[in-house]
Amino acid sequence: MNVSEKVLEDILNKYPTKVKRNRKKHILIRDPDQDRQEIEANTRSIPGVVTNRGCAFAGCKGVVLGPLKDIVNIVHGPVGCGYYSWLTRRNKARTDQPNKNFLAYCVSTDMQESDIVFGGEKKLARLIDEVVEILKPNAITISATCPVGLIGDDIQAVARAARTKHDLNITAYSCEGYKGVSQSAGHHIANNGLMEKIVGEGEMEEPPGKYTINILGEYNIGGDGWELERVLTDIGYHIQAVMTGNGSYEKLKNAHVAQLNLVQCHRSINYIADMLQVKYGTPWLKVNFIGIRSTVESLRNIAKYFGDESLTARTEKVIERELAEIEPQLEPYRKICSGKTAFCFVGGSRGHHYQGLYEELGVTTVLAGYEFAHRDDYEGRRVLPHLKPDADSKNIPELHITPDENRYRLKISPQRLQALKQEIPLNYYKGMIEDMNEGTIIVDDLNHYETEEFIKALKPDIFSSSIKDKYITQKMGIPSKQLHNYDYSGPYAGFRGAVNFARDVAMCFATPTLNYITPPWKGKPLLEGAVGPRSSDPGIKEE
């Protein structure tokens, strides 16, 4: 039994037998000798284990719809859920239309007991009238919270009626919190709604630029998207729509004209990427703009897809320039970070993406995982044919998409597509496991108890997760780097983002604060009175 196996056994043994059996399937020790390592994912969390997962509403309104800036996202329900999803993901937006940035607004029907008893449809309809009158948005979405579905409010009908009445794109999302097993269900519901009712609403028939792309699954947390746009625009790409960071209805409705879709967060947006491929013939390319090597690789892959010499040359020139700018800046941080270890547990993509960036700084990821990902995010999309739908996934409708009669365009020939697929991840994501080192631990849906136990056992130098668990490790004397909202820092994507990340991580290691945890009188004979040298180790290691 190697170290990891022993650690794992000890941790799981504390659980009741049934829970132990369940959790064991969600945890893997990486063994590169095995061709395929299976992990269980996207199944129900165990009640009471204090999971980090959220709900379908969080995935739909909070993640996918929330960042759309010229849309008013109405929350139909009691006031709490609207409040809790009020700009909490730090998705930034810059408006190009005065008075059309509604990100700072949290609009809720604030249902009361009487609305639950008598129904809230009328209140919702009145509220839409008021929103149209007061805020004049370019579109409106309505997201349902738990009680809405239970009391039978037909938000789809309210949306349809309002759409006719106001001649405005108004869509409803039945993303009640109890649907599915995590926020992942909400991503799917939002993807369906955007695809069915918004993408393709625009009049555009042809791409407005020579190399027109959409960026999917980029939420502009801390300005990540802006850093990508800077580089992509510089190379010569025309970015039609971003889903959904700094995104807008105005751009999104014409997303069908793009020649290529880039997929950054595979988990939250792969549905729409697939559907765009079927309906409009637009292939998607898995990219990763976190980390320098993967940013460079992604840029080269995009250029390869377009296969244009001048574009390739321009890409190389920009890469060279950017590297020359950031390499000297990174050097001092690398010296501080080198040789450290990290836990990397985030959402549905970043748990994978950030490992590369850590590695470039000399930090080894010893444990990684996703909060709400599916098996394909771990094992790669090759596992998709083997996935059986269960009761929970069946509750989320699958749209049946067919090629659009007028707008389907073959973007590249099937032969070239097949040839390119051998070289670049076109319509494919290989998943996290393949990139992980032997003996590292992969945990799906890590909970509060396991976090603490794994930290005690593996003693990482830094813990990367969310605000909910960061204080556990900080209390234990281990620095944390939050990767959901970046501890109010960022951007971390692209070239310049890597420098920000390196600076922030190095700062965690370099801060003198943790050296003071052990008081000078500990373990010293008090009567001698001399002030001993301070310990340089964080407290946890001395136990």
Added chain:
Amino acid sequence: MPASESQTATYRSINSNPCSMCMPMGGILPFKGIEDAMVIIHGSQGCSTYMRRHIAEHFNEPIDVGSSSLNEKGTIYGGAQNLFHALDNIRKVYQPRLIGILTSCLAETIGDDVEGIARDYLKQRRPEGVSLVAVPTPGYGGAHSEGYWMAVKSMVSHLALPTKNHGGVNIIAPNLSPADIREIKRILSLVDLRYTLLPDISDTLDRPIARTYTKIPPGGTSIEAIRRMPGATATIQFGLTVEEKLSPGCYLQSEFGVPLYNLPIPMGIEATDMFVSLLMELSGSSSVPQTLAMERGRLLDCMVDAHKYSAQGSAAVFGEPELVLAVTRTCAENGLYPAVLATGSKSNELEQLLSPIIAECPQKVHFLEETDFVRIRKACRESGANIAIGHSDGKYLTEKEGLPLVRLGFPIHDRVGGQRLLSTGYAGTTIFLDRVVNTILEKRHNDYRAAMYRKFYRKIREETALHGEVR
């Protein structure tokens, strides 16, 4: 009410930028102030995740809240099985002695009888030394402030047992910061009086970094002490705005005959005087501890120093009803009168309690309940308020209306140290007033040149321009 303008949510259907959260959110907080306690939300897991996130951000502390992780199946067949599992697992991993079970929109809408499920659980599992406290907190039932009181009341009604008079005093605290609670405890320690303070978050939600991390932070009100509350000589509750049906103090009075002294939060000179006088009376002591007398004197000194600047303030005070009352009283004592008084809760008592201050105000006061920040912003603009006092969401008043914000209350999510904000007692009030007055001064200094420009220079230019036109 003569100089006040009352308006409620019924005017509009829209709640835009809310000034309140939901009931279970408030319900979590008091359970975090009980020794060896855990809390579960019976509902979909998003509820507990969202609330953990927000509470953690305020206190900068780990906030463990379990969930029964209800899904579609639970909505059809009821959630009892999930709740049983959740309780089993929480017990195994956390070994709590008390588990609070809060309901959510979902549990209430499907009509789960959580009390009944909890009873069944105890009957079937017979867990030794574990108490369960079920609290009905539907998200649509009220704001977080009501959830807070509902949870405290439920703890008392579940745990309290007939007890012979033990001569101690019950202190029941509203949603204050750990630093505030610590200050109240310090005052109590200066008086010869045994007490039970409920809930006591002073250590649990402001936990020192220390060796050996424990899953449940040490500290909090002990369960035994809560059981013995009916044997107290008196209950002091800082909850003037609390409805009778949510009031733990009223419950102890009506069920066990413990006399209730319902006081305002001991903040400001008058309210702290009331608290200290009552402590003197209850402890039978004739003289106030020297330390407190000195602190009172220093507060007065601070107020005398500050009043010239305070009077230039015109405040927008918002937040939970009890805190709005305390802040408004404190400010008015120093001549800083309110222009806007607002709460996201529905409080039958608040307007009545504020009416003497509103009547004294030199200006018209906008009183808003069940309100949101769009309305508060409008009222600020109309009334010419020049300083805002309340929780972090008031940052919109700064961004949009240029009102400087003195952060106080819950949640503080855009600054560190929400857990350390101290405003109670004579000493805490002094710190609070300094913060308020310095904010007024800072704004004044920053605006000085612009204000002078507007007042004199631009006027001259405009006059010149006007003459030019006439000519």
